[in-house]
Structure formats: structure tokens, C-alpha cells
Amino acid sequence: MRDRHAPAGLARFLAAAGAIAVLVGLLQYPAAAAALPDFGTEPVQDTSSPSGSAISDVRVGANEGFDRFVIEFDAAVGAYFVSYVDQITEDGSGAVVPIEGAALVQVSLNGIPNEPLAPQETIEAGLTGLVEVVGAGAGFEATVSYGLGTAQAAGFRVFTLPEPSRLVVDIAHPGVVPTATNTADPTGSETAAEPSPTATTGPQATPAEASGASDSSNNWRIPLIVGLVVFAIVTAILGWRMRRPNQSRG
Template sequence: MNGRVRIALTLVCLVTLTACGGAGTAMGPSDTPAPGATTSKSPSAESPPTADAPTPDASTPTAGQGLTAPTSTRPVEVTKDVADPPIVTGVRYGGHRGFDRVVIDLDGGVPGYAVRWVDQVVQDGSGEPIDVEGGAFLQITLRPAHAHTSEGEPTWTGGPVFHAGLPNVRDVVRNGDFEAVVSVAIALDHRAGFRVLEQRNPSRLVVDVAH
């Protein structure tokens, strides 16, 4: 083989290698996803919920799975000695089979609370009626708790009436943040059984109301 032929063959090999490997790094065995593995989404892939409206409670942990509709209509009251009042950061709601769920999100522990029937929804402190329609009303009172920062900025904004439009839960009302008491009212289509659940990590107070 003469010198010109050898040079020509060398150039052909170099061109071939460049075409096969120049556009990126090949995926090796360690880069191949395992069968059934999932990839995480970028945090920017989903729009965050708006600050002035509760988001539907579709993804709450243990979101009603395996639970039947509640039947008791008796008031519930739990007293706790809490040194550092938690902060209410928002309220969510969603429909499930047989019942609607309202979730109060908390920054801190779960405080004492009372859930009882009332004749109408009023503003805590002033006692002024809030214009909200319903066939029955549940009043949730959290004590001690705040819905504002130490600087006085609200941590649960919007409202005060949030339209839920669920089978029984018509509206959720922010009707009080006064003297370490946070008040949340639920306007219902009709009176029905309810239950109260405490959930942690993160802290939440859950109220389920039967359809």
C-alpha cells in the first residue's frame, strides 16, 4: 500500500468517528432508567396555587381513602395547652365519595378547636353577620392560633367568602382572626354528619361533612 492510499484511508476513518460521536455523550448503563423508575418534575413545571383562593383538596395525604361518610352531628371540642400558637396559612376543600372535606393548613402544631352548629355566620369580634347562604352552618374555632404574621400581615388572604360548590359544602368563610382565635365557617346545603381529624407532617385540621 503506497503512502497516498494510506493517508486517504486514515482520513476516511477520522471522518467516520467524528460523525458517530460529536453530538453528545452516549447513555451508558448507569444512565439508563431502571424498569418502573419515574423522573421528577422541575418545580417550575406546575403553577403554584394563587394566594387569594384555596386550592381544591385533591391531593391531600390520606384524602378520604377507605373512609365512609361521617354520621355524627354532635359538636366537637378539644382543649390544648399550646405555648406557641400556630399560624393558619390557608384552607382547601374537595369532594370525595360520600362526603366533602375541608382542610385547614397550619404552620406549627394543631391547636385546640371546637366545631359546632350555628344559626348564622358572623364576623368574630364585631358580631356583624356575613352575607352567605346555606341550609346549615358549621363554625370551626381554633384557639390559640393566628392567621397573620407578627408584623400583622395576613397569612390567609382573599375572601372572606370562598365558593366551594361541592355537593354539600357550598362556601368556606374566613370570619375571624382576633385575640389568638381563628374562625372558619362552612356554609352547607343541608345539615349532615361530620367528623374532625388531626393530621401532622405537615399539620392540618380536617373536617369531613357527609353528602
Template sequence: MRKIALAVAAALAAVLVVPMSAGAATACAPVDWGSGQKTVYTGGGGYVTDIRSGQHECFDRLVIDTHLADGSYYVSYTDEVTHVGSGEPVPLRGGAKLFVMAYSPSYDQDFVPTYQPANPSEVVDVTGYQTFRQVAWAGSWEGTTDLGLGVRARLPFRVLTLPDRIVVDVAHRW
């Protein structure tokens, strides 16, 4: 009886694995993402406290941690990301460039820095990421923090706002 129960359980597991695998593939398809500009502005505020990244099965993620931010942002593909103030180009690796602006500066109300990257050319280490090639500092000026995000190709992305953070996800494929 025990052998029959194990055989039935194994057969059932084999049948259930196929639909789960197919479902996992469709879960990676970004249905409502796109490569067009995404922006939300509700007045700005707060300040940047950290910038970090992560890898997921279907996308790479950039996270801008803020303090009391309202989630205002502007993210768009561009031919050139430039440093605020000087207008000098920000060198970026990859086949496409995303300009990422958080309407939160990297300094407080007394102009004391709240976030300064150790290496402006490599704000976070994205070595080995499937889509991200480089995250570079473009400056913080007049209430914003600007970044250049070098990606493998012009791929769909989304922007999410969570309490005290702005999240940019770029898909691994269309």
C-alpha cells in the same frame, strides 16, 4: 383452552363486582359521625398558613393548614356565624351553618399575617360540591381563626387532626 380460561375469568369478575359495589355503598355510611359539637383543646398554638377544600366520594372536605399547630379546634352547627370582634353576622349559603374555629391565629407572634383570604366571602371555591355551599371568613382574633361553612343541610361531620392541619369532613348524606 384459552377461550375456557377467558370465560372463567369473566364469570369470576362478574361475581366479584357485585360484592365490591355493595361494599362501596356501605363505606359511605358515616357510622361514628354525628351532627353534634366537636371540640379538642390542648392549649392552641401555631398559626394558619392556608385554607383549602376537596371533594370525595362520600363527603366534602375543608382543610386548615397550620404551622406547628397542636390540632385544637371547635366545630359546631349554629343558627348564626358571626365575625369575631364585631359580632356582625357572616352571610352563608345553604340550609345549615357550621362554625369552624381553629385555635391557631392567622398571624405570627409579631402580628404579621400568615394567611389572608383573597375574598373573605369565598375563602375557597366550592362551586359544584355536593354538600358545601360556601366557606366564609369570620376573622382571626385572640389566638383563633374563625370560619363559617355553609352546607346543603345539617349532615353528619367529623373533625380530624393531622400533623400541621385540621380537617373537617361533612358527609353527603346520613
């Protein structure tokens, strides 16, 4: 004899699974869609994580309205300080580092292991806002620095991204004030919710990498979509169950 309660039990199970999947997706969404900071010219500092990890790569990318400088870490980002300066100086010696650009931004990181040595190659970016990137020291008292030569003293913003851990510095194009309502949600074209990069330079750079994009940040969509599909299936099953008694009575 067929168990009349089996379809109802299956429907309840699917409904619970769908609700859980939707909940997981919604819980992950706020982290993916966190608001980015505004562009500005004041120094930006974060000392909340004094110990960082080794730097595995640095790269640049061109975007609509701004250019992006990305530092990738093996694990934690660590403390950092980003500011416009009169000249780029080398850690330890204090020697002036030659660099192209009408205005200069120095990016300093603390708590970085001396081994392996962080990349210090010069990147001739030649972009609209970001002209050149130079290494300004690594291996001195766990400090690593980079100099950014820019076309003018335009606004910049600084933030971090996970998986992999990255420090991102966006330099606004001359005469452009990029919107401050961008989000870190990578849906669309890239992490900053702007059009994807059109050119990248630097070691092993790709458009997605230079943009700071991370496919893992898009994982919130998967459980949400699964949950909605399951919800649709449950709705169809319950609707069919409700129609059957009416049909049998007719």
C-alpha cells in the same frame, strides 16, 4: 484459605437487619392506620393544645360520600371548636357574616398568632355537601374562625393530620351516611381511605392536598418492604448453605 463462617455471618447480619426493618415498619403502622371518628351533628372540641401556629392555607375537596375542608398550619394545630350554628358571626364584632347554605358550621380556632394573618378568602365550593366557605375573623385575641355553608345539616367529623399539621372537617353528602370504619391510612387513594377528590377549589389546591393526603404517612411501608426483601434473601442464603453439604457428600 476461604473463611467458611463468612456466609453464615453475613446471613445472620442480614437476618438481624431485616428483623429491625420489619419492626420499624410495624411500629409506624398503627399511627398511620388510626381509626377516624364517626360522623355526627354534635359539637366537636379539643383544648389539649391551647397554643397553635400560623395558618398557611385553607382548601376544599370533593370525595365520594363527603366533602372535605382542610386548614393547614405551620406547626401545631392548637385548640378548636366545630359546631352547627344558626348564623356565622365575626370574631370580635359579632357581626353576621353572609354565607350560602341551608345549614351552617362554624370552625373556631384559638391560640393562633395574629401575624401573619390567616387566610380569610371566600371559597365558592359548590360541592354536593359543602356549598361555600367564608372567613369569619382573624387577628382578634388570637382567634381565627371560618364558616361552612352546607347543603343540609348532615353529619360531620373532625380530626387532625400530621406532616404538615392540618385540621380536617368532613361534611357528609345529603342523604349519605359515610362508613365510620375508615382509617387515616393514606394507602389507596387518599388519607381518609375513600376515593380521591375529583375537584378542588381554593388557593393553590391540588387533589392530594385537598384530600389531606400526606406521603410521609406512608413511610411505614418502606422499612416493612425492605425487611421482607432481606428476609427472602436470608432464607435463600440459608437454604443454599444447607444444600451444599448434601451435594458435597453426594
